[in-house]
Amino acid sequence: MIAALERDGDPLARDYATASGRAAMAAGMARRGGDYPLLSGGDVNLYSLFVERAMTLVKPDGMVGLLTPSGIASDKTAARFFKGVATEGPLKALYDFENRRTRYDAPPFFPDVDSRFKFCAFVASPSPLPNAAQCAFFLQDVAELDDVERRFPLNADAFARVNPNTGTAPIFRTRRDAELTTAIYERLPVLVDRSSGEEVKAWPVKYSRMFDMTNDSGLFRTRAELEEREGAWPTGGNRFGSPAGEWVPLYEGKMVQAFDHRAASVVVNPQNQHRPAQPEPATLEQHQNPEWLPDPQFWVLNSETSFPTAPHLLGFKDVTAPTNVRSMIAALIPGSGVGNTLPIVSIDDEEAAKSAFLLANFNAVPFDYAARQKIQGQHLNWFIVEQLPVVPPDRYEAHRFGPKTAGEIVREAVLELTYTAHDMAPFARDMCHVDAAGDVLPPFAWDEERRLLLRAKLNAVFFHLYGVADRDDVRYIYSTFSIVEREETAAYGTYRSHDLCLAWMNALAADQPDAEIAL
Numbered sequence: 001m002i003a004a005l006e007r008d009g010d011p012l013a014r015d016y017a018t019a020s021g022r023a024a025m026a027a028g029m030a031r032r033g034g035d036y037p038l039l040s041g042g043d044v045n046l047y048s049l050f051v052e053r054a055m056t057l058v059k060p061d062g063m064v065g066l067l068t069p070s071g072i073a074s075d076k077t078a079a080r081f082f083k084g085v086a087t088e089g090p091l092k093a094l095y096d097f098e099n100r101r102t103r104y105d106a107p108p109f110f111p112d113v114d115s116r117f118k119f120c121a122f123v124a125s126p127s128p129l130p131n132a133a134q135c136a137f138f139l140q141d142v143a144e145l146d147d148v149e150r151r152f153p154l155n156a157d158a159f160a161r162v163n164p165n166t167g168t169a170p171i172f173r174t175r176r177d178a179e180l181t182t183a184i185y186e187r188l189p190v191l192v193d194r195s196s197g198e199e200v201k202a203w204p205v206k207y208s209r210m211f212d213m214t215n216d217s218g219l220f221r222t223r224a225e226l227e228e229r230e231g232a233w234p235t236g237g238n239r240f241g242s243p244a245g246e247w248v249p250l251y252e253g254k255m256v257q258a259f260d261h262r263a264a265s266v267v268v269n270p271q272n273q274h275r276p277a278q279p280e281p282a283t284l285e286q287h288q289n290p291e292w293l294p295d296p297q298f299w300v301l302n303s304e305t306s307f308p309t310a311p312h313l314l315g316f317k318d319v320t321a322p323t324n325v326r327s328m329i330a331a332l333i334p335g336s337g338v339g340n341t342l343p344i345v346s347i348d349d350e351e352a353a354k355s356a357f358l359l360a361n362f363n364a365v366p367f368d369y370a371a372r373q374k375i376q377g378q379h380l381n382w383f384i385v386e387q388l389p390v391v392p393p394d395r396y397e398a399h400r401f402g403p404k405t406a407g408e409i410v411r412e413a414v415l416e417l418t419y420t421a422h423d424m425a426p427f428a429r430d431m432c433h434v435d436a437a438g439d440v441l442p443p444f445a446w447d448e449e450r451r452l453l454l455r456a457k458l459n460a461v462f463f464h465l466y467g468v469a470d471r472d473d474v475r476y477i478y479s480t481f482s483i484v485e486r487e488e489t490a491a492y493g494t495y496r497s498h499d500l501c502l503a504w505m506n507a508l509a510a511d512q513p514d515a516e517i518a519l
Contacts (some may be wrong), residue, residue, distance in 0.1 A: 002311050010023060020028070035052075035056070036053070036080035037461075038052055038076060038080045038084070038202065039051065039077075039080075039081050041080075045069075045071070047068055047069055047072075048068075048071075048072060048077075048078055050066070050068075050449055051064075051066060051068055051072055051081070052061055052081060052123065054066060055085075055124065055126055056126070058126060059126075060126050060127050061122065061127055062125060062126070063092065063124070063125050064120065064122075064123065064124055064125070064227070065122070065123045066122045066123075067119060067120075067121055067122075068119065068121070068122050069117070069118070069119055070096050070097075070118040070119055070120045070376075072120065072122055073086075073094055073096070073120060073122070073168060073169035074168050074169055074171070074376050075168070075213060076166060076168070076341070076381070076383060078168075079166040079167060079168050082167055082168055082169065082212070083166060083167020083168070084420075085124050086133070086159040086160075086167050086168075086169065086434030087156050087157065087159050087160040087167045088126030088128060088130055088156060089129055089156045090125050090126060090127060090129060091122045091123075091129075091133040091159075092124055092125060092129055092131075092133055092134070093121065093122075093123040093133060093134045093135070093158075094121070094123075094133060094134075094135045094136075094169060094489040095118075095122055095134075095135070095136050095139060095145060095151075096118060096120045096135075096136065096137040096139060096169075096171075097109065097118065097119055097120065097121075097123040097138075097139045097140070098115075098116075098118055098138055098139070098140050098459075099113055099114065099116070099117040099119065099181035100115035100116065100140070100344050101116065101140045101141065102140070103141075104140055104141055105339060106140075106440060108139075114171060115352050118376075118452065122419040125154045127460050131153070132154055132155035132156075132158075133153065133154055133155070134151060134152075135151070135152060135153070135154045135169070135172070135178075135488075136150050136151040136152070137169075137171050137172055137173055138171070138173055144473035145490050148175065148218075149175045149177075150173075150174060151175075151176075151178070152172070152175040152178050153473045154172075154178065155406060158182050159180075161182065161185045161186065161372075162181065162182060162185050162387075163374070163387050164190060164193050164194070164195040164387060165190075165192075165193065165194040165383065165386060165387050166237075166383060166387065166413060169469070170317075170373045170424075171322070171372075171373050171374065171375075171376060172373055176354075176476060177373060177480075180369075180468070180473060180476070180477070181369075181370055181373050183467070184366065184389050184466055184467065185389055187389075187466065187467045188390065188391060188392075188466065188467075189202040189389065189390065189392060190202065190207070190384040190386065190387045190388060190389055190390070191203060191205065191385060191386050191387070191388055191390045192387075194208055194386070202390050202392050202393075203347065203354075203358060203390065203392075203393065204347055204348035204360070205343070205345050205346065205347055205348075206346045206347075206348070207343060207344070207345055208306055208343065208344045208346065209340045209343050209344070210306045210307075210337060210339070210344060211250065211300065211307060211337060211338065211339050211340065212338075212339075212340050213252070213339045213340055213341070219300050219301070219304050220250060220298035220299070220300055221247065221299050221300070221301075222297070222298060223295075223299070224242050226242070226247055226299055230242045230243075230244060230247070230467050231243055232247055237293050237349075237422075237423050238293045238294070238295060238296065239299075240299060244301060245301050245302060245303050246301070246302045246303075247294040247299040247300065247301055247302070248299060248300060248301075248302045248305065248335070248336040248337050249293075249294075249295075249298075249299055249336050249337065250296050250297070250298040250299060250300050250336070250337040250338070250339055251296065251315070251333050251336055251337065251338050251339065251342055252266065252277075252297065252338075252339045252341050252342055253315075253317040253318055253319055253339070253341035253342040254266065254277075254279040254295070254341070255279065255294055255296065255342075256315065256317065256329070256331040256333065256342065256470070257329060257331065257478050258326065258329050258330065258331065258363045258439035258455075259331060259332075259359070259414070259417035259418055259451075259455070260283055260287075260331055260420075261331050261332065261333040261334065261365060261418075261421075261423075261424070262286070262287065262292065262293060262294050262420070263279075263281065263282060263294070263297040263331075264280055264281045264282060264294060264423055265279070265280045265282070265294040265296075266278070266279060266280070266294075266295065266296055266297040267279075267280045268297060277297045277488060281378045282294065284446075284448070286445045287446040288419070288445070290421045290442070290443040291421070291422065292398070292421070293421060293430065298337075299337070300337035302335075302336075302337075303339070303510050305335075305336070305337050305338075306344070307335060307344075307346070308335075308345075309335070309478075310335040311334070311335050311336060311426030311427065312332050312333065312334055312352075312355070312424065312426060312427045312430075313332070313333050313336070313338065313346070314329040314330065314331075314332055314344065314346070314347075314355050314358060314359055315330065315331060315333060315338055315342040315343060315345070316328060316329060316331075316342070316343060316345065316362060316380065316385075317329040317330075317341065317342060317380070318340065318341045318342065318343055318379055318380055319341055319374065319378060319379060319448075320375060320379065320380045321377075321378055322371075322372040322375045322377065324483070325481070325483045325484055325485075325487075326357070326368055326484075327368050327371045327372050327375055327380065328362055328363070328367060328368045328371045328375060328380065328385075328483070329363070330363050331359070331360055331418075332355060332356075332359055332418050332424070332427060334423045334424060334426070335426075339506045345358065345385075351387050352427060352430030352431050353407070353411055353431065354393060356410060356411055356414040356415065356418075357391075357393065357396055357407065357411075357414075358390075358415055359412055359418075360410045360413070360414050360458050360461075360462070361390050361391055361459070361462065363455075364459055364462035364466075365462070365463070365477060365478065365481070365501070366416055366459075366462055366463055366466040366468055366477065367388060367390070367462065367466075368481075369387070369477045369480060369488070370388050370389055371384070371385075371388055372480065374387065374388070386495060389466070391462070391465045391466070395465060396410060399464070399465060400511075401461075401464075401511055401512075401513045402510075402511025402512060402513055402514045403511075403513070404514075406461050406464075406465060409457070409458075409461055409513050410458065410461060411431065413454045413455075413457055414458075415427075415428065415431050415433055415444075416450075416454060417442045417451060417454055417455070419431075419433065419443050419444055420443050420444055420445075420446050421443055422443060424443070425440045425443075428440050428441065428443075432500040452496065452497060452500065453500060453517060454506055455497065456497050456501040456503075457500075457504045457517075459497070459501045459504075460501050460502075460504035460505040460507075460508055461504075461508065462504060463501070464508060464509075469505070469509075471502060473507070474501065474502060474505065475498070475502075478498040484497065485498070487517045494519075496519070499519055500517060500519060503517050503519065504517060507518060
């Protein structure tokens, strides 16, 4: 649009250039002046400079109260500032509001501002205060502050425990969410703790984004380009040979679901200018065929990938929201190319069983519940994942349910949920799923009811490992996944995964890991 204004000689183009120059100059002055050491980094937002200046100007025993965008408590660029305020005691109150007021059928607080905008009442002192900060989130009316379930105290230790690396504010919708989540954090470590200045990893993990879908597009080829430009030929599955080497599918987040690397093919609609590449979900018949593999949008040379010899990779969907069906969705995929919407988590020793443990943990309901207290935007950033509570590797063998360890139960379930097609045979081999001659056994049959049962069993194991054994707490956590409840109730007449999990929790508590569950 700006280029068009410039081309047409529109005065607005000159005004834009002037305003842009002034903004850049102001940001430069803020960075160089020394008066805003905490909030002048990254893309400077002027509101944050007002907050930092207010905290500087007020007397030591004074108090600052500001109405400001909620990003002051949640944005990574504000983390250094808010961590000091929240974890060292100066925060007195943080009341987070949605501009929209749909629960009250009322107009937005600020009609001229996007209804999705969030703002907060931020109250703090330069000096530590004796009492815990009063907090409330996702408010749509000031009267909701009178609800003791919506407004609750969070002390400095709670902020430091739940977000140890950034100190940013979690997003507890109710007092119960705050109590359940902070209790989980008391029992389990986060994936990567950087609060001491050094990395303390519960798991020896590394995070990577293999290909950027825009910046690396020159490396990608469509099927037509492979055959016409690269002289490529199909070699089986969804791979191609060529004079330049092997071309492997480029997986994207839209192609996978939990424990399912064959969730969708990518279909391109040139008429859709904004989102031409759309997922086409796999049918039941395709899922039940172990030969069927999804078609990607692009292929890439295996030699260009980050892990050209890896037999399988663990990825999770980057695009998400706390109101989606699920917020964390992870899957094991065969060694291949991977776009930035499916970040890869690798484990240093590459042991298949450990990948299975981490995959199961990522897809567990209590893990997802904790994630939903952190996600504010549309992406599951790595700095969020690092600060989520995980079950350490040693707990899997230490925790028993009668004749089986938690690790044995998890390995069996993840193998069956993941190995549904021949391209995951390397994973099955690494998991020792072989016959007497050492040959890999056939893939497991795709059975929707069986998969629901196995996932409920895994969730029951992880509720035990997370220390959430009270059945009312389990019921409450399941109730926060309202879309799942609605879909299953429509399909089965009951919240089936919830009912199966509660049944498995009783069976596991009775040391019966192989019990018959029939609902």
